[in-house]
Amino acid sequence: MRIYLDHAATTPPDPRVLDAMWSAYTETWGNPSSIYLEGQQANAVLEDARKTCADLLGVSPREIVFTGSGSEGDNAAIRGAAYAQREAGRGDHVITSQIEHHAVLHTVEQLEREGFRATYLPVDADGFVSLEALREAVGEDTALVSIMAANNEVGTVQPIGEISAIVKERNPRTLVHTDAVQAAGAVDIAPAHLGVDFLSIAAHKFYGPKGVGLLYIKNRSRWQPFIHGGAQERERRAGTENLAGIVGLARAMELAWSEADERNRHVQALRDRLLYGLPERIPDTVVTGTQDLDRRLPNNFSCCFRNVEGESVLLALDLAEIAASSGSACTTGSLEPSHVLTAMGIDGDLAHASLRLTLGKSNTDEQVDRVLDVLPGIVERLRSLST
Numbered sequence: 001m002r003i004y005l006d007h008a009a010t011t012p013p014d015p016r017v018l019d020a021m022w023s024a025y026t027e028t029w030g031n032p033s034s035i036y037l038e039g040q041q042a043n044a045v046l047e048d049a050r051k052t053c054a055d056l057l058g059v060s061p062r063e064i065v066f067t068g069s070g071s072e073g074d075n076a077a078i079r080g081a082a083y084a085q086r087e088a089g090r091g092d093h094v095i096t097s098q099i100e101h102h103a104v105l106h107t108v109e110q111l112e113r114e115g116f117r118a119t120y121l122p123v124d125a126d127g128f129v130s131l132e133a134l135r136e137a138v139g140e141d142t143a144l145v146s147i148m149a150a151n152n153e154v155g156t157v158q159p160i161g162e163i164s165a166i167v168k169e170r171n172p173r174t175l176v177h178t179d180a181v182q183a184a185g186a187v188d189i190a191p192a193h194l195g196v197d198f199l200s201i202a203a204h205k206f207y208g209p210k211g212v213g214l215l216y217i218k219n220r221s222r223w224q225p226f227i228h229g230g231a232q233e234r235e236r237r238a239g240t241e242n243l244a245g246i247v248g249l250a251r252a253m254e255l256a257w258s259e260a261d262e263r264n265r266h267v268q269a270l271r272d273r274l275l276y277g278l279p280e281r282i283p284d285t286v287v288t289g290t291q292d293l294d295r296r297l298p299n300n301f302s303c304c305f306r307n308v309e310g311e312s313v314l315l316a317l318d319l320a321e322i323a324a325s326s327g328s329a330c331t332t333g334s335l336e337p338s339h340v341l342t343a344m345g346i347d348g349d350l351a352h353a354s355l356r357l358t359l360g361k362s363n364t365d366e367q368v369d370r371v372l373d374v375l376p377g378i379v380e381r382l383r384s385l386s387t
């Protein structure tokens with residue numbers, strides 16, 4: 001039996017989510033924009049799902065735009081806010097951090113090519129954004145600040161409430177976006193608590209379907225759409241809605257929110273066994289990310305091994321029936337060390353030997369036992385080969 005330990009990359013859809021999606025596919029497959037009964041029924045399901053998501057986030061349904069992914073939500077928030085702010089004469093400066101997902105980093109880099117100015121805030125050795133640097137960076141012309149709620153590689157949970165407060169105090173007209181793709185389901189992401197104007201999430205990170213997410217846009221925020229066409233989503237995102245996906249997202253959110261305590265307790269206990277057990281069993285293991293466990297995603301374990309190639313560890317684990325990652329799924333196969341680990345001050349050689357194990361609700365103690373059993377041997381063997 002394979003052991004799946006890469007829940008930060010994606011999660012297996014919950015059968016209860018699939019049930020809800022099946023009904024949407026078979027019973028309400030009409031186009032929600034159509035005027036006749038099938039359309040009306042589909043539209044009712046769509047609006048019902050929107051209300052479910054909005055209630056769970058504590059926002060108005062009008063503030064929810066369904067998207068096709070976490071990346072799309074990030075792109076839409078950042079580009080839409082930056083352009084709308086610039087057109088309103090509110091500056092052309094965008095601030096983000098050095099450890100964002102590429103969905104944010106590459107979007108901000110693209111904005112730079114289009115004439116915007118950007119600041120990439122540094123982080124400390126634990127992966128926390130420097131609040132001092134943030135305070136200094138926000139100016140009169142800062143249109144937008146985008147900082148992730150939790151990091152996908154090392155699980156650091158940023159103090160977004162504090163970050164928003166600093167930004168608004170320095171410049172009340174600056175808008176704040178948070179990429180909450182990894183945080184959703186694990187920590188409180190209610191926009192009112194975080195003080196943000198935009199927030200993006202993706203269903204497949206919490207046992208929902210792939211290819212669907214949502215973007216929260218605070219009422220009356222300056223923002224403009226970047227997918228044009230039909231009038232769907234109140235003209236904020238054209239395209240016939242992925243109704244079954246949206247229903248799956250809403251159901252996955254309901255389950256994630258109502259089962260959060262139980263799920264967090266479960267994964268945290270397993271994660272802590274790795275956190276304490278692996279460095280004990282494998283010499284020269286450097287745990288990455290914060291050791292302040294209240295400020296770390298409950299399911300994230302990440303580390304680097306000295307004198308081993310991370311990719312070889314992953315391949316050996318795969319042969320041992322264990323699915324793991326070196327950090328972010330999107331950079332697997334790339335020879336560059338992780339930009340997150342580099343920003344945290346970890347040297348290139350060590351950053352190349354990174355391992356991330358992210359736990360999920362179906363993982364068991366026996367599976368963790370197996371990892372604790374096989375991983376030390378794998379690292380030892382690889383080390384002996386490389387010397």
Ligand SMILES: Cc1ncc(COP(=O)(O)O)c(C=O)c1O
Binds near residue numbers: 008070
């Ligand atoms: C922090 C973060 N942001 C954005 C994304 C992109 O989400 P998606 O794959 O749904 O586009 C990911 C996916 O790994 C992520 O971890």
